[in-house]
Amino acid sequence: MRYSKLFGKTTKTVTKDAVAVSHKYLLQGGFIRQLAAGRYSLLPLGFIVAKKIEQVIRNEVEKTGAQEVIVPTLHPIELWQRANRDKKFGPAMMRVKDRNNSEFTLGATAEVVMLDLVDQFNVSYKDLPINIYQFSQKFRDEARATGGLLRVREFVMKDGYSFHQDETDLMVTFNNYKQAYINIFKKLELEAIPVEADSGAIGGNLSYEFMTETEVGEDTIAKCNCGYVANLEKATFIKQVMNAGQKKEPLAEVEAVRGATMEDGVALHKLPLWQQTKDVMFVDETGRFILALIRGDFSVNETKLKNLVNATELRHATDEEIINTLHSYPGFISPVGIKENLNKDTKFILVADDSIRTTINMYGGSNRQNIDLLNINIDRDWHADVEGDIAQVENGFLCPQCKKWELKLVKAIENGHIFNIGYVYSEPMNSTFVGQDGTLKKLYMGSYGIGIGRALATIVETHHDDKGIIWPSLVAPYQIHLLALDLSDKNVQLQADELYEQLLKKNLEVLYDDRPDITAGSKFADADLLGIPSRLVISKRSLDKGGIEIKLRTSPNSSVTSIKEYLSSV
């Protein structure tokens, strides 16, 4: 490609809106342009990279037996409703109507469409597993798009789906896919760690996210030197026993004129934070109140809580609700006696983090203003409806795996996600296959996604220097960046054009900077910015030295070789 003819140019300045490095360099290099918030065009350079990433994915994924298909972008809303997905995905779904007033959703993911497709073939166990995938535009009305290509509202995703007789059968494909993803990210030179994760809106009981550590990541993962890694929504830690063995003292009521914070409680009672009860009141999407109880030095992870109590949405209860509906008082909520004060029609559940068992004689509110209770003990003074882990991991907490080292929280980008979905969709959609015994059985399902644009941006995030991008060779838009300097010199011009033609004849991917009136410095700067792996310079000077100068983007040094020699080496 002659650079003079390439659509999309480099720019010296870039909008101040570009905060993430990848956003900045991709704009500056002419890889992408923004249309609207979270909606980007890929220019030729960006599109070539995207296609190369797709090819890497295609090659690896097909090793799992996956076959490529393509399904429509607009999905009949009824299909999503049948699978109960419209509620789970909710506001992130884009909806449109056609002229007949039929409602569609713009595909945010395609589990139900693929399941419906498979269903049409009346499959038997002999057909299974079925393993299909596509590359297609996905639409998600994200609350907030950020970081250029890192989180967008419209993007190309590779989404794969597999259908099985049972979980055992799925696990074969699932593990193959896991390996395929590991291979893909290795080839893309993205260090993506498989992390056990929450399945979120896709559903299912086992999922792995492939996380790449970067400063601009929007997810947080907990890591330990021993190798333990988990998404914050899933990560656990050792909750050390504090005073659990001690003697239980009698429950006592004391006056407590204090503020509503944990610190106020510590200051007033001169007792450790961990001995205080933390009482957080949530309301879920059904209007059910959820009192989450946890040791004072921990905090509640809302995703864990949601999963534990089967809620899809949580919000904090308002002061007004705490006073009028729950007959308690903000800052003085207590598990002791709260249920007895409720009206019959108030839906309420009391959840305790298991850390509550590591300490006794706790102190905290009494559901009345300015009165605290001392020596609160579970089982004696109150009972939890549900007990489990709802605690948020924090830096320095003890690793649950090795039980020796501290967990570190790091920022990461989720670049892929594979799900063991099970019967989440085949159940409501009644999707079945004929088993060996002749009876109908439910299809067991898995799904596997990678966002192309996000992978592209993550590569830039992790492969750049202060001058620009450094593309891994497999996904570089071109392999060779040929710079011709001194083009006013006829000889140089001739030799450069000739060299370009020769390289093309060898089927090499060459970007030829043939701009006649651009200074050397600009061409070098652009070459650094674009990040093509190997740079060739042909100029009066290089020809005087015997040929062309070769420099790799990754190296500060260059060498000169004759054109003939170079051509025979590539």
Next chain:
RNA sequence: CGGGGUUUGGCGCAAUUGGCUAGCGCGCAGCGUUCGGGACGCUGAGGCUGCAGGUUCGAAUCCUGUAACCCCGACCA
């Protein structure tokens, strides 16, 4: 959705006690000199100052409304 901010040629910015023809740099086009790390000179094109309404002799500047975009948070594959 809550908090903060921004909006002036393609990009980065300036001009507000309301007042000349809305400036500057980059970029773009033409000519010339240059030519190994973002050269220089001259010339030129390019703006309904986000949009709508209002106040005024006069609005980029004041008022009202509205939209888009960015950041933090909430949310989220």
